[in-house]
Amino acid sequence: MSLKESQTLSDFFYSCEYKSSRLFNDFLTILTDKLNKDKTSLIAGTQTLSLEEQKLLTSWIEKKKEDYPLQYFLNEVSFCDALFYVDEGVLIPRMETEEIVLQALKKIKSKKLNIESILDIGSGSGCMGISAAMSLKTCKELILIEPSDEAQKALDKNISRHRNKINSIELVSKTFEEVELDKNSFDLILSNPPYIAIDDPDVQNSVYVYEPHMSLFGGVEPTELIYSWVCKAFEMLSGRGLMFFEFSHDQKEKLEIALNKFKPIFFKDSFGKDRFFMIDKSDL
Numbered sequence: 052m053s054l055k056e057s058q059t060l061s062d063f064f065y066s067c068e069y070k071s072s073r074l075f076n077d078f079l080t081i082l083t084d085k086l087n088k089d090k091t092s093l094i095a096g097t098q099t100l101s102l103e104e105q106k107l108l109t110s111w112i113e114k115k116k117e118d119y120p121l122q123y124f125l126n127e128v129s130f131c132d133a134l135f136y137v138d139e140g141v142l143i144p145r146m147e148t149e150e151i152v153l154q155a156l157k158k159i160k161s162k163k164l165n166i167e168s169i170l171d172i173g174s175g176s177g178c179m180g181i182s183a184a185m186s187l188k189t190c191k192e193l194i195l196i197e198p199s200d201e202a203q204k205a206l207d208k209n210i211s212r213h214r215n216k217i218n219s220i221e222l223v224s225k226t227f228e229e230v231e232l233d234k235n236s237f238d239l240i241l242s243n244p245p246y247i248a249i250d251d252p253d254v255q256n257s258v259y260v261y262e263p264h265m266s267l268f269g270g271v272e273p274t275e276l277i278y279s280w281v282c283k284a285f286e287m288l289s290g291r292g293l294m295f296f297e298f299s300h301d302q303k304e305k306l307e308i309a310l311n312k313f314k315p316i317f318f319k320d321s322f323g324k325d326r327f328f329m330i331d332k333s334d335l
């Protein structure tokens with residue numbers, strides 16, 4: 052591609068050796084989300100790009116060739132209508148995780164529950180717990196459990212960013228196995244645990260190379276980790292409380308057997324795959 056003192060986005064794009072509509076969309080996202088430029092005038096060509104801006108887009112082309120996730124390049128992800136800081140220390144929040152939070156909010160509304168306390172186990176960026184706490188105006192307390200030092204750096208940024216919309220947020224820097232919290236004290240427990248098997252051959256290259264392994268892999272048999280987290284979390288759930296967990300599309304059968312005593316209700320994601328379960332303590 053050729054860099055010029057000032058040129059339109061389309062001139063810059065057509066000078067690139069590798070062109071695709073995805074690349075053009077990435078350029079637009081970088082210019083609008085990272086640099087706050089106006090999309091309409093970029094497309095219309097009434098706004099030109101500076102040399103610095105063209106260099107930034109050029110650096111993205113190099114990163115894209117290496118399968119680098121755009122979200123890490125932007126350092127930002129939109130989740131449930133809020134923006135979350137992300138970097139290589141945390142998992143990139145996924146669409147299906149957003150769906151589980153929306154399902155939880157829907158269920159809470161239909162049951163007319165006043166949720167006062169929320170626990171998010173394995174918070175990563177904090178997207179699940181923070182989004183739920185911001186939506187539930189009755190929430191007085193959010194506890195985030197995240198043992199990874201790298202993830203905590205990103206999480207701290209998101210706590211600062213959203214703190215003014217939540218009554219109280221506390222980060223517990225321990226593994227869930229080490230945590231000691233009061234029994235029957237949370238009305239809502241959310242978790243997207245590391246549920247990929249260590250020997251899973253189907254993990255995408257860009258996920259394996261760039262996302263933290265501590266956020267992905269749950270040992271040889273991740274359903275055992277999920278089972279042990281559910282047992283511990285269940286004790287912490289209040290009598291009217293709800294618990295929502297995400298899991299991998301091929302784990303439902305094992306989880307149905309292992310979690311039978313908790314009467315889990317399974318949900319599919321928008322692609323029709325079994326991906327979440329809910330446990331309602333008031334049903335037991």
Ligand SMILES: C[S@@+](CC[C@H](N)C(=O)[O-])C[C@H]1O[C@@H](n2cnc3c(N)ncnc32)[C@H](O)[C@@H]1O
Nearest residue numbers: 142144173174175199226227243244245265266
């Ligand atoms: C799949 S990621 C989910 C992150 C975030 N909740 C999301 O949905 O984007 C799992 C998270 O659990 C954390 N984690 C791993 N082992 C843990 C443990 N033993 N106790 C608590 N959290 C753990 C990881 O560091 C990671 O941030």
